[in-house]
Amino acid sequence: MTDTVLxxxxxxxxxxxxxxxxxxxxxxxxxxxxxxxxxAEAAExxxxxxxxxxxxxxxxxxxxxxxxxxxxxxxxxxxxxxxPNVLAIRALEKPVLAAVNGxxxxxxxxxxxxxxxxxxxDSASFVPGFIGIGLVPDAGGAYFLGRILGTSRAFELMASxxxxxxxxxxxxxxxxxxxxxxxxxxxxxxxxATWAAGPTRGIAxxxxxxxxxxxxxLEETLALEAELQAEATGTAxxxxxxxxxxxxxxxxxxxx
Ligand code: LHQ
Numbered sequence: 076m077t078d079t080v081l082x083x084x085x086x087x088x089x090x091x092x093x094x095x096x097x098x099x100x101x102x103x104x105x106x107x108x109x110x111x112x113x114x115a116e117a118a119e120x121x122x123x124x125x126x127x128x129x130x131x132x133x134x135x136x137x138x139x140x141x142x143x144x145x146x147x148x149x150x151x152x153x154x155x156x157x158x159p160n161v162l163a164i165r166a167l168e169k170p171v172l173a174a175v176n177g178x179x180x181x182x183x184x185x186x187x188x189x190x191x192x193x194x195x196x197d198s199a200s201f202v203p204g205f206i207g208i209g210l211v212p213d214a215g216g217a218y219f220l221g222r223i224l225g226t227s228r229a230f231e232l233m234a235s236x237x238x239x240x241x242x243x244x245x246x247x248x249x250x251x252x253x254x255x256x257x258x259x260x261x262x263x264x265x266x267x268a269t270w271a272a273g274p275t276r277g278i279a280x281x282x283x284x285x286x287x288x289x290x291x292x293l294e295e296t297l298a299l300e301a302e303l304q305a306e307a308t309g310t311a312x313x314x315x316x317x318x319x320x321x322x323x324x325x326x327x328x329x330x331x
Contacts, residue, residue, distance in 0.1 A: 080109025081130075082116055085264065087123035087271040087330070089116060096131025101139035102182060107156040114163040117171075123330045124271035125167065126263045127190055128174040129183075137181020137204050137214075157182065157214045164189045165286060168279035170270045174263035175241075175250065180204035185212065188219035191282060192270075193249065194263060196256040201239040201249065203232055222289055223249055274312035275330035 081092040091113040093100035100106070117125045129135050146152045164171050164186075173179075173190035181204030187193055205212050212220070212233050220229040224247055232239060244250045254262045270278070280303040288296045307313055311331045319326035 077105040077109040077112075079103070079105045080113050082113045084122075086268065087121060088126060088264065088267040089113075089122045089124075090126040090128065090264075090267075091117065092128055092130050093135050094130040096129075096133070098139065099131070099133030099136040099178060099180075100129040100183070101136050102156075103139040103142045104156070106139075107160065110160050111163070114160060114167065117167055117169070118163075123169055123273075123275045124267040125169060125171045126174050126267045127164075127171060127186070128176050128260070128263060131177070132198075133177040133183075134173070134175045134179040134199065135183025135186055136178060136202075137183045137185075140208075153213055161185070161189050161215045168282070169275055170267075170273075170278055170282070172263060172267050172270070174259055175199045175201075176256070176259050178202055181210075182214040182216070185214035185216035185219060188223060188249075189215055192251060192266075193244075194252045194254060194259070194266060195241040195244060195250040196259040197241050197253050198256040199241045199244075199253075201232075201244050203236050206234055206236040271330075272328060274310070274316060274326075274328045276310045276312060277307050280307055 079094050081094050083090045091110070093106060093110070095101060095103070095106060116122070170192060171190040173187040173193045175187050175193055175195040177196065177198060178200050179187045180202035184201055184203060203212065205216065216233065217229070220233060224232065228247060239247070239249070241250065241253045245253050284300060284303055287299050291299070312328045315328060316326045
């Protein structure tokens, strides 16, 4: 693991911290590689929720623009460095929470939006850096923002390049809550611990169903839902959930 990406475990929660604070956690080759390793660690079965955050005053400002100058084949760089990590976040069979502690720009914004949930510090902001330098959104930016915000709002934001504040992001549903800057790590740990105590298989299958539903017909969605529900009813957490309901007690989900 590179020291530009750190991981820390607290029970079933894995926190991944992008760690180039002096560059607002801009993505260079070492961050891409470190994130790839960290996401592999996140796939371990005893991890039941993941937090992605940044060290210092930024979340992530996207591509390191000093390194980019030395990248002759941009399409290849996107395929090799960005796409595996974006796809790995979506493939993780557990919830991934972006704790947006500061500015999220360019591919850093896309990365936050690839996660399942987002909370933000009141000092955070969302900057579509791409258009500021004449680029199109990448790292899934158009895909994720279009789905989260709707095409009209996403286009206006991404094509204007204007900065969205944390409060504006809350108003638009881009983040689910805004907390004081000095409380974001604690709140992220609290939210992630709640998710980690949930029925992890059911949450994972719900994630898969939503990802599929965004592209599928109603008929395809009904078919997949029947398949996944059959799988969910086979889990220990389903048995525990029903037993707890009948015994009028809170469930204790083990994640299996
Ligand atoms: C940075 C960066 C940065 C390096 C701040 N790189 N150092 C993918 C593949 C291939 C091609 C290209 O694109 C992509 C995807 C992308 O992500 S494109 C979009 C790239 N990101 C941007 O365009 C954002 C550029 N940054 C900014 O506009 C500002 O830094 C924001 C508005 C994010 C924050 O502004 P401030 O809070 O005023 O901070 P700052 O600008 O003073 O930055 C602090 C330091 O971080 C500074 O370094 P220095 O040595 O001067 O203190 C910046 O140069 C450095 N930094 N972004 N992307």
